[in-house]
Amino acid sequence: MALEIKDILKKNKLSVTGSREKILSLFLNHEGALSHGDIEKKAGEKFDRVTVYRTLQTFLEKGIIHAIPTADNSIRYALCKDDCTEGHHHDHHIHFLCMHCHNTYCLDDIVTPEIKLPDGYVADQIDVLVEGVCKNCKASVTK
């Protein structure tokens, strides 16, 4: 596992540093997306806030993670599964926000649908956000 992390960094031509390894491991060991705040808390007092910002920025640019829009001013980030490269993502899955556990999940098997736009509009990227109750919470809340 520790090896896998270093490999991901090297594959992306990034030097292997403590903060990058730590933050990447957080993503690898957490189902669901993480916000900047989540990472800051989970990484503990080990790293500076600025380092977290810069690391996320770097991971984004390299296509290691992708940003997930939300309506509450708190971007979430998640690992890219496909072969995303610098500046070009191939994430055509939808995102699910659980209102109960507040986790954000990448539903990698659900492909974003085609959208027929009005004349003149050209689509470049489509994000689908579904809000509801996730599988786990549904099971635990069963009446």
Place this chain on the structure above:
Amino acid sequence: MALEIKDILKKNKLSVTGSREKILSLFLNHEGALSHGDIEKKAGEKFDRVTVYRTLQTFLEKGIIHAIPTADNSIRYALCKDDCTEGHHHDHHIHFLCMHCHNTYCLDDIVTPEIKLPDGYVADQIDVLVEGVCKNCKASVTK
């Protein structure tokens, strides 16, 4: 027009005040969504920042406006066209973010598609964000 604004406020059991009239008129006279920052700038030095926050919050709760998620940590707001009520919105349209003019449009005629979720997931609301080039920009950028 000035009458229409007062009517909207009264219909929602809100007292008619200068800031509410002003902010509501900004929405009525602007195609596309507005962020908190946009409103602060457009409203000029006339109102306190806190008043803008509180007014948007009130409009949201009353279902006068709805929030549009983005991937850049800046919520946009737009008028609700349908009969949205306190706590319950009926916005099933998609949102278009123009990468050129940076406007956000409600495409009221495009209905959000059905999404088939994995077993166990229950959807409550679906947001579709399309990023690309809008009608106006497409026309002006034609080569």
Place this chain on the structure above:
DNA sequence: TACAAAAAGGCAACATTGTTGCAAAATGTG
């Protein structure tokens, strides 16, 4: 219209979040 109660606004103080420049430390390469 005058009045009292209720609601909203302005202000100040504060908290949180994000950005920048720079010097110190760590990393990769030979």
Place this chain on the structure above:
DNA sequence: CACATTTTGCAACAATGTTGCCTTTTTGTA
């Protein structure tokens, strides 16, 4: 190990969002 390059931590700052409290405005009613 030495050196050039990259990354980090820190400090200072900017931007954004929140709260409490007092004043002003609005509203319903007499």
